[in-house]
Amino acid sequence: MSAEELLNQIKEEVIKRAPGNAVITDVQFEGPEVVIYAKNPEIFTNSFIKELARDLKKRIAIRPDPSVLLDPEIAKKKILEIVPDDAEITNCIFDANTGEVIIESKKPGLVIGKEGSTLEEIKKAIRWAPKPVRTPPIPSETIKAIRATLYRERADVKEILRRIGRRIHRDIKIREDYWVRVSFLGGAREVGRTCLYLQTPDSRVLIDCGINIAVEGDRAYPHFDAPEFSIEEIDAVVITHAHLDHCGFVPGLFRYGYDGPVYCTRPTRDLMTLLFKDYLDIAEKEGKDVPYTAKDIKTCVKHTIPIDYGVTTDITPTIKLTLHNAGHILGSAIAHCHIGDGQYNIAYTGDIKFEASRLLEPAVCQFPRLETLIIESTYGSFDDVLPEKEETEKELLKIVSETLQRGGKVLIPVFGVGRAQELMLVLEEGYNQGVFNAPVYLDGMIWEATAIHTAYPEYLSKVIRNRIFHEGDNPFLSEVFKRVGSTNERRRVIDSDEPCIILATSGMLTGGPSVEYFKNLAPDEKNTLVFVGYQAEGTLGRKVQKGWKEIPITTKNGKTKSIPIKMEIHTLEGFSGHSDRKQLIKYLRKLKPMPERILMIHGEANKCIDLASTAYKLFKRETRAPMNLDSIRVK
Amino acid sequence: MSAEELLNQIKEEVIKRAPGNAVITDVQFEGPEVVIYAKNPEIFTNSFIKELARDLKKRIAIRPDPSVLLDPEIAKKKILEIVPDDAEITNCIFDANTGEVIIESKKPGLVIGKEGSTLEEIKKAIRWAPKPVRTPPIPSETIKAIRATLYRERADVKEILRRIGRRIHRDIKIREDYWVRVSFLGGAREVGRTCLYLQTPDSRVLIDCGINIAVEGDRAYPHFDAPEFSIEEIDAVVITHAHLDHCGFVPGLFRYGYDGPVYCTRPTRDLMTLLFKDYLDIAEKEGKDVPYTAKDIKTCVKHTIPIDYGVTTDITPTIKLTLHNAGHILGSAIAHCHIGDGQYNIAYTGDIKFEASRLLEPAVCQFPRLETLIIESTYGSFDDVLPEKEETEKELLKIVSETLQRGGKVLIPVFGVGRAQELMLVLEEGYNQGVFNAPVYLDGMIWEATAIHTAYPEYLSKVIRNRIFHEGDNPFLSEVFKRVGSTNERRRVIDSDEPCIILATSGMLTGGPSVEYFKNLAPDEKNTLVFVGYQAEGTLGRKVQKGWKEIPITTKNGKTKSIPIKMEIHTLEGFSGHSDRKQLIKYLRKLKPMPERILMIHGEANKCIDLASTAYKLFKRETRAPMNLDSIRVK
Ligand SMILES: [Zn+2]
Ligand SMILES: [Zn+2]
Ligand SMILES: [Zn+2]
Ligand SMILES: [Zn+2]
Ligand SMILES: [Zn+2]
Known part of the structure; x- marks a missing residue:
């Protein structure tokens, strides 16, 4: 049909x-x-x-x-008339494609009214379906820009959705010997450019499409030269989370002719849009090639269909997708694909954290059905056991308070999405408990990323959600956090004698404000540098970590000078957003049902192989560490 | 460039x-x-x-x-003038594409002349390069038809060759991360529809392209629905041997748009052309679908580039092919592909016999370099040990002489290519040694297949070659063999009281003359039926083998009647053209060099898996029994 x-x-x-x-x-x-x-x-x-x-x-x-919908301008006036001023409405966002109006207010209860009476009144007056939400405590430029795009281009978006709808429901002939296959276009036995290509006789789905920002040339992008890959044939792109090693190439797909949907959670859509723009900005400054432009990022936004955790969605004539919490960063998901009439189920973890963090709940490990699991192996090797989170937190607070006490500044170079927010929660608690009394400056993309976090409280851990909803005690709004919004403000932070903590991007000192701070703070032995994430080979961060005593830098007038490193250097490994080896094995242990086959990817070769070999011994299932360009038939 | x-x-x-x-x-x-x-x-x-x-x-x-070439008609006259009549020239075959003339004669020595003087004279007179050969003792209709096609369409053939030449020498860009991959489109964990798809960033080679004649529908043909498969992109087709499970689909490739070369040995070209036609004839009679017509078979012949064992040939910009004797049937080959600048070597055995048969030398097991071996596993399982050849031959002769002595007839249903000729050699020896004294009738395609064997003595075993060349004692010409060339002749063989041996196709009693003989000989207990090959599930042969006492058959007027089976039934397993388990393991043991990786295909799932597991234990190399549609990266 x-x-x-x-x-x-x-x-x-x-x-x-x-x-x-x-x-x-x-x-x-x-x-x-x-x-x-x-x-x-x-x-x-x-x-x-x-x-x-x-x-x-x-x-x-x-x-x-x-x-039947009232003109948005008029409708907005009606809403403001109906709702009492005490509600403090800050924004009305009309979504022409759903006929909904999001009413942001400080007191959403007053927009709802007694037993929903106010809502009813609004609905009758304007016909738009009112969705009352609490005004996000920190406004996000990214979200604002995305909403503006979707509103301005609503006709185009509607047309895109209808085209996608017809494609999903197209007629297909089922082959006698139906098969399911996964090709690894990137991210197998490596970290970076993760890209899985799921194929059945009738469907093609790309799951993640990352870039490796640490290298250049052919190896930076997934193997689009795989003979089975054809951009015209892709039915759907699914993105597990916003890190560039999982989604960095997506706007490029649109540049090279893709015209279909991108499925991910709403936070992932917003965070990845932020990261695309940041990547583009940095690359432009450094004169590097980027396989897309700002226009392609916008096209990507228009083609993104956000889906919530747990909602099952047809994405091709025979594949249904469900996203589940992965515990890794805000909106990160495990992609579960249900293929055919219950015939075959395959789940890909993306990056997972199988331990509650301050920010997020642990990864989901139960599925209705499961035949093949594809799991990350970042810390899959025998010796990849990370320190306990609690210990690490204590250690950080100790370093912080010691440095502050001697009048020094603590610089924490940090990745803006995820790790920064986790650290903010640790520091906020320490501050509340009186462990230290000094401001925490946030520089780089951290502020904006935090804004996106506060826009999606339902994706955060229960503890944080409760504090936000019920106690009106949003930790991200703590007075301890100060935004550094300009180079002047940064200058002031550097120059002042005030002991303080600075969270700044990038996390590996490869550019951005963290390098600025480092250059200025390094020569003073009162100061401290704390690494909280992996420092890749070749980065300034790695050199510092290795103990270099001097770093040559290029000054504004193009000369090279040497900076002595006298500040204290620490590395704390327990803040990882990834599961360590113990947690990965625990995840497999708790997994329900136990699948027939487990494939290990997203880790250096020995990590994937070690984890595969251990899992085989423990669970007596087929396990494998595929290579890039292997294509594995799973059914 | x-x-x-x-x-x-x-x-x-x-x-x-x-x-x-x-x-x-x-x-x-x-x-x-x-x-x-x-x-x-x-x-x-x-x-x-x-x-x-x-x-x-x-x-x-x-x-x-x-x-400068003389017109063929005139040139032929000149040749006949120059060469003495005693030479008995039977044919002059002009190949316009090579400028050669093959001069067939009973005494080629007289065409050559003293120290080549006659040849020199011919060459000067006609300018064609004369190639003297002995007149094949049994003329082959197939070879005659192929030569006629190639001569008639020589302009087209030349154009095809030039196009192929340009494609082989096209300019390519070498990727930074060069890779080599094999997809299994058929014949993995099964026998039938064998088809391997070798891919590199710049090349696509199809190695074998068989059909499974035992089934219908999607499962009869290779997985052309594999996402990486694209008929337009194929650079070259390589065929290991003429059995339909390795080449049966090739004319279909041309029907569906392929326009490139088919590489195989010359005997394979001729035998497969014979088998394509036979398959077409039978399918037409039975009203079955065949994915090509006689015209496509002709197109296939025109695109076939024969290559000899041991000659290395560029088949794509980065792949060189060498064929080596596989010992399985006439012209059967192991395909060795040398990829890039000595970077990677992969060999696929096709079907192999690693034991000298009467007909052929054993398979080659030494290669200049070898990283991956793909090996057949027809008899790969623990219990797949076949009886010794000598025992089996004795057993056959015993059955034959007993049956003949009691005045009965021996019916041997046999596959026309390979097994029939091997049996002919056994029977010829028995006859010469006086074990029996009765005619051996050959019915079905056996005669024509034998004719093709006698046209290529250089592909036969040393023993047979010596007998043909030096002793003038061609076993296939023995007086014991009688051709059955018509239904009348067949009727006479059946009706006469004369004890005799009958070799007739098909080998599994699935149609053709063997079924005719069976229906008539089955009711008489004096007669004997000897199975010498595998009887597939569902065939008449299998039923008889299982011991059915009655077989319902459809008579000419469409009625069903029952035939009692009273003849003696024997099964002899030792005549296989495949290596049994012992030989397969011996082959791996003798293999030089030992590759990094061995992939097992062409066998039921458990046979491939058993062999892979044994080989892993013995040789500590990566071994695997891939599935259809797996694509394995080997470099
Ligand atoms: Zn990640
Ligand atoms: Zn990742
Ligand atoms: Zn064969
Ligand atoms: Zn052609
Ligand atoms: Zn075969």
Whole structure:
């Protein structure tokens, strides 16, 4: 049956079942959803939608017909009239594609009203479906820009969604000897340029599409020269999380002709957009090649279909995708693909943390079905056991308080997304407990990344969520944090005698504000440098870590001078966003169900091989550390 | 450098080196060769050619410019004038593409003349290069038809060769991270539809492309639905031997758009052409689908570039192919591919016999270099040890003489290519030694297949070759063999009371003359049936082997009647053209050099897995039994 015929069949079913007074104006495939447009969407009950979804095995959305929606300007005025001023509405965001209006206010309870009475009133007056949310405590430029793009280009976005919808529901012929296969285009026996290519006779899905920012040339990008890879044939791109080694090439896909959907969580969409832009900025400054432009990033945003954890979505005629929390960074996901009629299930962990961090819940380890697991192996080797988190935190606070006490400054070069926020939570607690009393300066992209974190409290750990929602005690808003927003402000932080803590990007001293701070703070033995992440070979961070006593630097006027390193240097390994070997094995132990086959990727060759060999011995399942360009048939 | 530029460079070099009086009219890429056309080709010495080949790293051929060649009709008259009548010339075959004339005669010595004087005279008179050969003792219709096609369509063939030549010598860019990969499109963990797809960043080579004649539907053909497979991208097709499970689909490739070369030995070309036609005939009679027509078989012949054992040939810009004797059937080969500048070597055994048979020498087991071996596993399982050949031969002769003595007939259903000729040699010896005295009737395609064997004595075992060349004692010409050439003749064999032996196709009683004989001979207990090959599940042969006492058959007028089976039934397993488990392991033991990786295919799943596991234990190399659609990176 063609998509057209299927849609007509669904239309008939919808009309047959709908309440007699329903005025249905259209039924459409939009992305993975069946969208019913009605002049009176409010008359469709939740149970109607649920039953329809169950019977059709589709995600169903009911939306107001655009003709009944009030003009956004007028609608906004109406909202402000209806809602009491005490609610302190800060923003109304109209999503023309869903017919929803997000009403941001300081007191969302007042927007809802008694038993939802205010909401009802709003809905009747403007017809848009009101979604009251708490005003994010730190406004995000990234989110604002994404929303603006999606609103401005709503007609285009709608057209994209409908095209995707038709493609998902296209007619296919099922082969007698159905098969499922995964090719590793990058990230096998290496870290960087992670890219998996899932293939069945009828479907092609790219899962992650990263770049290796540490190298240049062919090895920086996934193996698009794999004979099975064809950009025109890709049905869907799935992104597990926003780190560039998992998503860095995605805008490039659009540049080279991809025109389909990108599935990921909403935080991943926002964080990766931030990181794409940052990557582009830095590369431009350094005169490096980037395989895309700002325009391609925008195209990518328009093609992104955010999905929440646990919601199962058709992404091709035979593949359903469910994302589950991976515990690694905000919005990070395990991608679970259910292929055919329950025939085959394959999950790819992306990067996982199987331990509660301050920021996030631990990775999900239970699935309805599972035949093949693909797992990261960053710390997969026998000796990759990291120190306990609690110990590491204590150690950090000790270093901090000692440095501050002697009047020094603590510089922590840190990756802006994830690790920075985890450290902020540790420092905030230390400050509250009186371990130290000095400001924590945030420089580089940390502030903006934190803003995105505060926009998605539902993705954070229960503890933090509770503090934000119930206690009105958002740790990221603590008075201890000070934003460094300009080079002047940075200068002032450097020049002042005030003991302080500085979190600054980049995490490996490869550029950005952390290098500025380092150059100025290094010669003073009162100061301390704390590395909290991996320092790659060849980076300034690695040299410092190795104990170099002098670092040659290029001054503004182009001359080279030498800077003596006298500050104290520490490395703390326990803040990793990855599971260490113990946790990886614990993850496999707790995994339900135990799959037939486990494939190890995302680690140096010996780490993948060690983990594969241990897992084989422990669980007596087929395990393997594939190579890039291996293509493994799993069914 | 483009093919054009490269050719110009080669031209300059040739002209620079050529003797002053050489009249070179053209230099061309033709298939894998560089062909130099000259008005006086005789002035180029062998050492000139050898040195040029060595320095250019190309195969060099020197040919007369077509303008100097005498018209074939006139040339033939000249030859007959020059050569004494005693030579008994039976045929002159002009090959317009090489400028050669094959002169078939009963006494080739007289065509050569004293110290080659007659040859010299011929050459001067007609300018074609004369190649004297002994008239094949049994004329082959297949070879005649192939030669006729190649002569009639010589212009087309030349154009094809030039196109292939340019493609082989095309310009390519070498990637930083060069890789080599093999995909299994068929024949992994199964027998039938063998098809390997060798890929590098710049090359695509299909090695074997078989069909499974025992099944219908998707499973009969290789996985052309593999995402990496693209018929337009194939550089070359290499065929190891003429059995349909290795080459049956090749004409279909041309039907679906392939337009490149097929590399195999000359006997393989001829035998596979015979088998394609037979397959087409049978399928037509049974109303089955065949993915090609007679026209596609002809196209295949025109695109076939025969290569001899041991000759290294460029087949893509980075892959060189060498074929080595596989000992399995006439012309069967191990394909050794040398990739890049000595970077990587991969050999695929095709089907091998690692024991001298009466017909052939054992498979080659030494290679200049070898990193990956792909080996067949038909008899790879622990219990796949076949009886000794000598025992089996004795057993056969005993059965034969007992049956004949009691006045019965011996029916041996047999595959026409390979096994039939091996049995002929056993029976010929028995007859000569007086073990029995009765005719051996040959029915079905056996006669024609034998004719092709006698056309290529250089591919037969040393013993047979010696008998043919030196003793003038060609076993295939023994008076004991009688051809059954018509249904009338067959009727006479069946109806006569004369004790006799009948070799008839098909080997599994799935159709053809063997079934006719069986129906008529089965009810008489004096007769004997001897199975000498594998009887697949579902075939009549298997039922008889299992001991069915009655077989329902459809008579000419469409009714079903039952035939009682009273004849004696024997199964002899020792005539296999495959290596049994012992021989396979011996092969790996003798293999030089021992490769890093051994992949097991062409066998039921447990046979491939058993052999892989044993080989791993014995040789401590990576071994694997891949699945269809696995793609394994080997470098
Ligand atoms: Zn990550
Ligand atoms: Zn990663
Ligand atoms: Zn064979
Ligand atoms: Zn052609
Ligand atoms: Zn075979």
